[in-house]
Amino acid sequence: MWQQIEDSLRESMGRVFTKIATLLPGILAFVFVLLIFLVIAWLAAMLVRRVLMAVKFDERTSAGATTLTEWAPLHTPTILVTKIVFWSFVTIGVLVGVSAFEAASTESGISAYVFAYVPRVIGAAILLFFGTVIGRFLSRSVLISAVNLNLQYARLLATGVRWLVFVLTAAMVLDHLAIGGEIVDLAFGILFGGIVLALALAVGLGSRDLVSRSLEREANRPVEAPVEEKLHHF
Amino acid sequence: MPKSDTAEETKVEIQEAAPVDLLIGISSAVNPGELQQHVKGLESGFQHAEVSGTVIAYPGSGIEEAAVRDMQAGSTRLMPYSMAASDPTSLPWVVSAAAQRAICALALELKAKSCVVIHGDVGMLSSERLRLFTQALQEKQCDLVVPVYPSKKFDGLLNHSILAPLTRALYGQRVRYPLAQDFGCSSRMTQQLGENHSVREHSDSTLLWPVTQAAVSNYQTCQVNVDVQHAVQTEGLELSAVLASLVGSVFAEMERYAPFWQRVRNSQPVALSGNIAQQVSDGETVDAKPLIDSFLLGSRNLQEVWALVLPPVTLLELKKLARCAPESFRMPDELWSRIVYDFALAYRLRTINRGHLMGALTPLYLGWVASYVQEVAARSPMAAEQRFEQLAKAYEESKPYLVSRWRWPDRFNP
Incomplete structure (x- = not known):
């Protein structure tokens, strides 16, 4: 019996090592190609950055009415283009690497699957970028407006708006990548619905007394003469 | 040349009757009864020759126009002009600027020798006050005459803290009210304002800055003391919106005339005539605590936005200021002027959205107001x-x- 167990273990170990030995050239080819393309991507990004800085790309693009920095202050057009170039080369590197892996191993159909998935990844990246930019922009708008309205909970409001947009973006990205299936839709629906219901309850129940007191006060308030402002900004 | 919307026949009639020496343009809707009263007063105060050469243009349409035409019995020529329909949410300064441009265009078409633009409350429509403007235009050969209004300690703070000192530092003209509601201009100044109007119809700058125009064109500016104050309808106006509109417009002008103001060194006094109106004491003091609270709220929440615009040393100063006791809260002038300059630069570079930028300036402005209020309370x-x-x-x-910073914005700035 022990002999049988030992044989089966040896056989399975042999199969695993054989599999690894079969896959190893493919994995090495993938890593090698990826490294080469990373170097190319870095060089291309550096070159593009220098060229754009030399032609004063940021200044030229900021002449228009609306610019990228207005939406995302930490992203200049040069940085954006540089990042696009870098990640394009990395994506190409991954695709070439996957093809090399497929060629070096006995596995088939991997590259067809990855190639079909690439448009989804690109779409998800675009969604993520715009979701992040819009979330930050709206958050800053809310923060500044709330501060100018003297709201003590300005930061809380701004953070709430930012995370609402981020959660919405994350759900859209996962949906676009077809990760999580219906769980994402369900979780997002529950989360969003829960937040809205919680807010409605908090405002409805919590402010019931406040509203009635305020209405009573307004009804009983004697007509006052307008108070003259002592300070005039304009 | 820009065209006013006034009917051609009306213009021809006016020009054929007598050459126009003076065009008085009223820049906002006018009450017909009040206008009638002031015109009668004007006719009795002016000499016959002055009256015959004077045309009063008012924004006219529909009922007001008919009412004014009915009462046109005297020898003063009245003329309606049409203003472009403005957005009802527009600030009064923006509406007023559109009317001022229309008046300048009309003055050009009528070949008026001089033009005086006055506020719609027609407080300025008296022979004595108008003569202050016309004398400066005709006798002192001034191209632009702007008024100096009597003001209390706590009046026109936006003007005194940003508009006037910034205009003075940039263009070298010590003018007290660069955004005057009334001004007089010579024919060449009218032409300048009219021409610039046609060029910048679609530009950011929605307000009219005659003082800047005069400085850039090297025209002579004069000031006259007047005893009139115009009430500004502040109800429903948000400080941040007004700040964005007025200060944003100055920043847009800065961008436009950067090659000019970078060459200007030191300011020159501007000739001032007329009797100084008696200074009115405010009497009551103003509570600075709400203003300091607004600044502190901004300081707690807007550091990340300010950090995009202001250099570290300024941020440090602001943090120190936020830790001050309310009674010793003072914003140094140098700090405030640098803050305004840094915001002007950020406006030009579009470091962040311009609406956000001007919104982030509001708590800082209130900080300056708090400091000023505490400083001059007993003075x-x-x-x-x-x-x-x-x-x-x-x-x-x-x-x-x-x-x-304007020339080398990327240079290290501690």
Whole structure:
């Protein structure tokens, strides 16, 4: 019996090592190609950055009415283009690497699957970028407006708006990548619905007394003469 | 040449009757009864020759036009002009600027020798007050005459803290009210305003800055003391929106005339005539605590936005200021002037969205107001005037900082 167990273990170990030995050239080819393309991507990004800085790309693009920095202050057009170039080369590197892996191993159909998935990844990246930019922009708008309205909970409001947009973006990205299936839709629906219901309850129940007191006060308030402002900004 | 919307026949009639020596343009809707009263007063105060050469243009349409036409019995020529329909949410200054441009265009078409633009409350429509403008235009050969309004210690703070000192430091003209509601201009100045109007119809700058135009064209500007104050309808106006509109417009002008103002060194006094109106004491003090609270709220929440615009040393100063006891809360003039300059630069570079930028300036402005209120609370109106003079000098002294940052915005700035 022990002999049988030992044989089966040896056989399975042999199969695993054989599999690894079969896959190893493919994995090495993938890593090698990826490294080469990373170097190319870095060089291309550096070159593009220098060229754009030399032609004063940021200044030229900021002449228009609306610019990228207005939406995302930490992203200049040069940085954006540089990042696009870098990640394009990395994506190409991954695709070439996957093809090399497929060629070096006995596995088939991997590259067809990855190639079909690439448009989804690109779409998800675009969604993520715009979701992040819009979330930050709206958050800053809310923060500044709330501060100018003297709201003590300005930061809380701004953070709430930012995370609402981020959660919405994350759900859209996962949906676009077809990760999580219906769980994402369900979780997002529950989360969003829960937040809205919680807010409605908090405002409805919590402010019931406040509203009635305020209405009573307004009804009983004697007509006052307008108070003259002592300070005039304009 | 820009065209006014006034009917051709009306213009021809006016020109054929007598050459137009003076066009008085009213820049906002006018009450017909009040206008009638003032026109009668004007006719009795003016000599016959003056009356015959004078045309009063008012924004006319529908009922007002008919009412004014009915009462046109005297020898003063009245003329309606059409203003472009404005957005009902527009600020009064924007509406007024559109009317001022229309009046300048009309003055050009009528070949008026001089033009005086006055506010719609027609407080300025009296022979004595108008003569202050016409004398400066005709006798002193001024191209632009702007008024100096009597003001209390706590009046027109946006003008005294940003508009006037910034205009003075940039263009070298010591003008007290660069955004005057009334002004007089010579024919060449009218042409300048009219021409610039046609060029910038679609530009950011929605307001009219005649003082800047005169400075850039090297035309002579004069000031006259007047005893009139125009009430501004502030109800429903948000400070941040007004700040964005007025200060944003000055920043847009800065961008436009950068090659000019970078060459200007020191300011020159502007000739002032007329009797100084008696300074009115405010009497009551103003509570600075709500203003300081607004600044502190901004300081707690807007650091990340300010950090995009202001250099570290300024942020450090602001943090120190936020830790001050309320009674010792003072914003140094140098700090304030540099803040304004840094915001002007950020406006030009579009470091962040311009709406956000001007919104982030509001708590800082309120901080300056709090500091000013505490400083001049126990002082006389004259001392408050001197305080504004001191601030204006600080703007001038900090100008090399602006020029340096404007020319080399990427250079390290601690």
